[in-house]
Amino acid sequence: DAGITQSPRHKVxxxxxxxTLRCHQTENHRYMYWYRQDPGHGLRLIHYSYGVKDTDKxxxxxxxxxxxxxxxxxxxxxxxxxxxxxSVYFCAISREGGADTQYFGPGTRLTVx
Amino acid sequence: AQSVTQLDxxxxxxxxxxxxxxxxxxxxxxxxxxWYVQYPNQGLQLLLKYLSGSTLVKGINGxxxxxxxxxxxxxxxKPSVHISDTAEYFCAVSAHMNTGxxxxxxxxxxRLLVSP
Numbered sequence: 001d002a003g004i005t006q007s008p009r010h011k012v013x014x015x016x017x018x019x020t021l022r023c024h025q026t027e028n029h030r031y032m033y034w035y036r037q038d039p040g041h042g043l044r045l046i047h048y049s050y051g052v053k054d055t056d057k058x059x060x061x062x063x064x065x066x067x068x069x070x071x072x073x074x075x076x077x078x079x080x081x082x083x084x085x086x087s088v089y090f091c092a093i094s095r096e097g098g099a100d101t102q103y104f105g106p107g108t109r110l111t112v113x
Numbered sequence: 114a115q116s117v118t119q120l121d122x123x124x125x126x127x128x129x130x131x132x133x134x135x136x137x138x139x140x141x142x143x144x145x146x147x148w149y150v151q152y153p154n155q156g157l158q159l160l161l162k163y164l165s166g167s168t169l170v171k172g173i174n175g176x177x178x179x180x181x182x183x184x185x186x187x188x189x190x191k192p193s194v195h196i197s198d199t200a201e202y203f204c205a206v207s208a209h210m211n212t213g214x215x216x217x218x219x220x221x222x223x224r225l226l227v228s229p
Contacts (some may be wrong), residue, residue, distance in 0.1 A: 004156075042117075042203060042219035043157070056212055090156055098215035099145040099164050099207060104156030 003027055004105035006091050012111045019078040021108050023091030025071075031094045032074040033102065034058075034066060036087040043090065049074055050097065081112045115140040115208035119220035126227055128196055134189040134223045136178075136204030145207040146187040147217065148178055152200045160202070163187065174198070199227045 003026030013019050023032060031050055035043040035058075045058030047066040055066050063085060065077045078085055091105040118137045126132045138144065145164050149157040161172025168180040178189045187204060204220040 040221055042221045043217075044219070045216050048214070048216070050214070056210075056214065058216065092156075099162065101159050101162070102157075102217065104149075104158065106154075106156050 004091060004093055004103060006089075006105040006108050008108060009106065010109045012113065013081055014113050015082055016080050019081050019110065019112075021076045021089055021091075021110070023074045023076070023105060025074075025091075025093050027093060027103070028071060029093040029095050029103075030071075031097050031100075032068065033092040033094075034064070034074065034076045035090045035092065036060065036085075037090060037107070038087050046076065046089075078110075081110075083112050086110060086112045115144060115206050115218050117204050117206050117218055117220035119204055119223050121223050122221070123224045123226065126194055126225065128227055128229050129193050131192050132190065132194050132198075132225065134202050134204075134225065136187045136189065136220060138185050138187065138204075138206045140185070140206060140208075142209075145215075146178075146180060147205040147207075148172065148176070148187075148189050149203045149205060149219075150200050151203065151222075157203060160189070194225070194227050196227050196229065198225060200225060 007022045033048045034046040044060045049055045049068040067075045089108045092102040094100040094102045147162045148160040151157045161170045163180045171177045201222045205217045207215045208218045
């Protein structure tokens, strides 16, 4: 299994509070991704990173920001959580972009009350 | 824009029976196609992918998929399923973003339920 961990694994928070999710990899892969998984929508890309300090938006980036200060860590921040951000969040990594295989972390279940 | 349609949200099947999970995509350009599997309370893992060449792609755990360009399909098949194949299966297609980066666009998933 690819060495990807996500923390926390579960979190319950209240509307309006900031939340940071962490993804940590031990594979030294260049690309890292944050997805959210919702019933009826499959997985949707929030943000991705193609190197240290190099990030870009995905298809559902509103309300989210990311940072990557080290190769191994990719942080996802909800500046002011809303109930619509209740979801399961997955981090993924790949050596290259495009057709390269993505390896997924175990996920973080976030509930915003 | 590229998109993926998985017509069946749930497919019940008996153990040792064959199964086909359907995936159709829309794209006007050449694409890469993927099938990922998600076991309960886990992340996704790659079953197989089509990049080019032979249209029949073999993956892990006895699964295979056939790329059909004329029908824009990439159906997943297994000749004999096991209880342990119970999971959710996602089809995905590569899609170019404005930045030139290729992202994955996922279908909504098909839940395979294998019963004894």
